[in-house]
Amino acid sequence: MTIVLGIESTAHTFGVGIASSDGIIFANVNDTYRPASGGIHPREASEHHSKFASELLRKALNISGFSFSDIDGIAIALGPGLGPCLRVGATLARFLALLHKKPLIPVNHAIAHIEIARLNTGFEDPLVIYVAGGNTMITTFKDKRYRIFGETLDIPLGNCLDVFAREIGLRYPGVPKVEQIARRGKMYIEMPYTVKGQDLSYSGLLTYALNLVKEKKYKLEDICYSLVETAYSMLVEVSERALSFLNKKEVLITGGLARSKILSEKLSLMVADHDSVFKPVSPKYAGDNGAMIAYTGALALDAGVSIPVDESYVRPLWRMDEVDIPWRRE
Ligand code: FE2
Numbered sequence: 659m660t661i662v663l664g665i666e667s668t669a670h671t672f673g674v675g676i677a678s679s680d681g682i683i684f685a686n687v688n689d690t691y692r693p694a695s696g697g698i699h700p701r702e703a704s705e706h707h708s709k710f711a712s713e714l715l716r717k718a719l720n721i722s723g724f725s726f727s728d729i730d731g732i733a734i735a736l737g738p739g740l741g742p743c744l745r746v747g748a749t750l751a752r753f754l755a756l757l758h759k760k761p762l763i764p765v766n767h768a769i770a771h772i773e774i775a776r777l778n779t780g781f782e783d784p785l786v787i788y789v790a791g792g793n794t795m796i797t798t799f800k801d802k803r804y805r806i807f808g809e810t811l812d813i814p815l816g817n818c819l820d821v822f823a824r825e826i827g828l829r830y831p832g833v834p835k836v837e838q839i840a841r842r843g844k845m846y847i848e849m850p851y852t853v854k855g856q857d858l859s860y861s862g863l864l865t866y867a868l869n870l871v872k873e874k875k876y877k878l879e880d881i882c883y884s885l886v887e888t889a890y891s892m893l894v895e896v897s898e899r900a901l902s903f904l905n906k907k908e909v910l911i912t913g914g915l916a917r918s919k920i921l922s923e924k925l926s927l928m929v930a931d932h933d934s935v936f937k938p939v940s941p942k943y944a945g946d947n948g949a950m951i952a953y954t955g956a957l958a959l960d961a962g963v964s965i966p967v968d969e970s971y972v973r974p975l976w977r978m979d980e981v982d983i984p985w986r987r988e
Contacts, residue, residue, distance in 0.1 A: 660960045661724070662731045663754070664952030667747025668739025668767045669792055670698050672707040673948030674718035676729070679956035681777045684722035686942070686949035687714050692830060697821070704742035711750050718948065726758040731964065733763040733955020735770060737973030739792070744972035752967045761964035763955040767946075768793060768978040769804060773957060774950035775912035775939035785906040785934075787897050787925065790913030790945075791816035794858060794893070796900045797978065799986055804978045807900040808856035815889055816915050818860040822885060825868055826878070836882050837920050843883020847876055851888055856896050863888060890921050898928050909936045916944040961985040 659678045666673035666688070673688035691706035693699060719725065734751035737744060755762040771793075772786050786804070788795045794815045796808040813821075816833060823832020850866050852859040867885040870876055901909060909929045915921055916938040929936035943950060958964075961984035 660730045660956045661728060662733050662763065662952050662956040662959055663718070663729050664733035664735075664765065664948050664950070664955045665747045665751050666735050666767070666946050666948045666951045667707050667743050668735050668737065669743055669946060670703050671946035672710050672714060672747070673946060673951070674714045675948030675950065675952035676718055676722040676724060677949055677952035677956055679960045681953065683949045683953065684724065685718040686947055687717045687721065688947050689714060690945075697824065698740070700740040700742045703740065704746050707743055707746040711746065715750070726754075726760070729758070729760060731761040731763050731955060731959045733765045733951050733958070734970070735767040735951045736764045736970065737767065737976030739767060739974060741972060741974050744974060748970060748972050752970060756967060761959060762967055762970055763959050763963055764965045764970060765951050765954045765958065766976055766978050766981045767951075768795070769981060769983070770950040770954040771912045772797070772804060773954040774943045774947070775910050775916075777953060778939050778943050779910050779937040781908040781910055781937065783906065784908035784910045785897070785901055785904055787893070787909065787911045788913045789815050789893065789911060789915035789921070791820055793913060795978070796856070796897055798904055798906060799983065801988070802982050804981070804983065806979050807904070808858065808896040810858045810860060811854065812859050812861040813864065815858070815860055815893060816913070818864045818889060819886070822864055822867055826871055831914075833915065833918060837886060837918060839879050840882035840886040840920070842879040843877070843881075845876070845880045845883075846887060847880060847884040849884050849888040851892055853892050853895055856899065858892050858896060860889060886920060890924050893921070894924050894928050897925065898932075901929065901932050901934065907934050909934055910939060912939045912944065914945050917941050957985040
């Protein structure tokens with residue numbers, strides 16, 4: 659059994675997890691930076707991470723009951739993410755790897771969202787819908803890598819709803835609040851539905867919805883309802899085409915939007931039409947967390963993946979389809 663300590667710090671969450679390659683999560687402690695106003699300020703978020711890093715590390719070790727002699731490697735999410743935030747986690751991970759003479763394992767944050775969801779749902783070879791504040795992608799494993807079968811061309815779906823929420827005065831996290839208001843809506847207002855091939859565009863939809871709020875011609879609940887319906891239907895459409903093409907028997911959603919009941923309802927109806935099974939990752943692993951980095955790091959280490967400390971630079975734009983996945987077979 660390979661046991662790895664993993665560190666997450668790509669965006670607003672600093673997390674430390676300890677997990678084994680056979681799927682036991684021994685610790686998962688996380689703390690999320692909440693801006694007083696506006697969106698994530700990378701420098702402020704990185705200050706939050708520096709402040710909480712040692713406390714969260716101690717807590718994770720205490721909960722697991724392990725010391726560093728029990729741990730086989732240190733995994734770090736090197737990207738994609740915000741530079742200042744990534745550097746806090748990377749600095750701690752390099753330090754721990756050098757101090758305790760452990761291999762350092764580079765983990766792609768997006769792939770970690772997929773692997774924790776495969777573990778959590780028990781799905782072997784799913785079509786993966788990865789939707790969060792920072793990402794919107796439809797992917798599956800093929801020819802050694804996770805290949806993209808659709809993604810946003812501009813802002814992610816989660817970001818579209820978060821920014822909308824913030825602009826109308828709702829505090830972060832905005833998505834559940836927008837959905838709550840949307841559930842009271844009765845009238846659908848036509849909105850920009852932008853699907854280009856397998857790709858999506860959400861920035862025009864966001865601007866359109868915000869302009870409608872300013873115009874005050876429609877009720878807020880009808881605007882929220884129409885925004886949510888349009889945004890989610892676009893994603894369901896491209897997911898359905900990917901599913902028909904790939905003919906997968908399992909479909910999962912991972913990332914922060916896996917917590918959305920409305921989105922999961924829509925996806926599960928579509929998936930049932932194709933005689934496939936749908937599951938969302940459980941809420942505790944939906945958002946960014948240290949456990950997913952630790953678990954993916956353990957899979958990677960078992961397959962021989964590690965990186966010299968002096969090459970472990972952060973990779974803010976690291977795409978998941980650039981990463982070989984030696985722990986999975988075709
Ligand atoms: Fe994430």
